[in-house]
Amino acid sequence: MVRALRCGCGRRLEAGDDEELVGRVAGHLRHEHPSSALDEGGVRAFVSHAYTLDRAAPYDDGEGPDEEFGPEPY
Numbered sequence: 865m866v867r868a869l870r871c872g873c874g875r876r877l878e879a880g881d882d883e884e885l886v887g888r889v890a891g892h893l894r895h896e897h898p899s900s901a902l903d904e905g906g907v908r909a910f911v912s913h914a915y916t917l918d919r920a921a922p923y924d925d926g927e928g929p930d931e932e933f934g935p936e937p938y
């Protein structure tokens with residue numbers, strides 16, 4: 865399981881847990897959005913919107929399961 869959050873710029877930030885994600889978001893904001901950096905409370909409020917990423921989910925942009933999905937051939 866991975867905690868993930870999509871930044872307003874479209875970048876997906878991922879971490880193993882919310883605490884790590886707070887650090888990751890803070891670092892991303894510092895590097896990519898220095899003019900809109902949040903204080904720690906703001907970052908935590910942002911991270912509260914994180915969702916749990918299921919690596920096996922077909923909507924992930926990585927590789928999907930090997931099985932083919934589709935209508936049954938009969």
Ligand SMILES: [Zn+2]
Pocket residue numbers: 871872873874875892896897
């Ligand atoms: Zn961003």
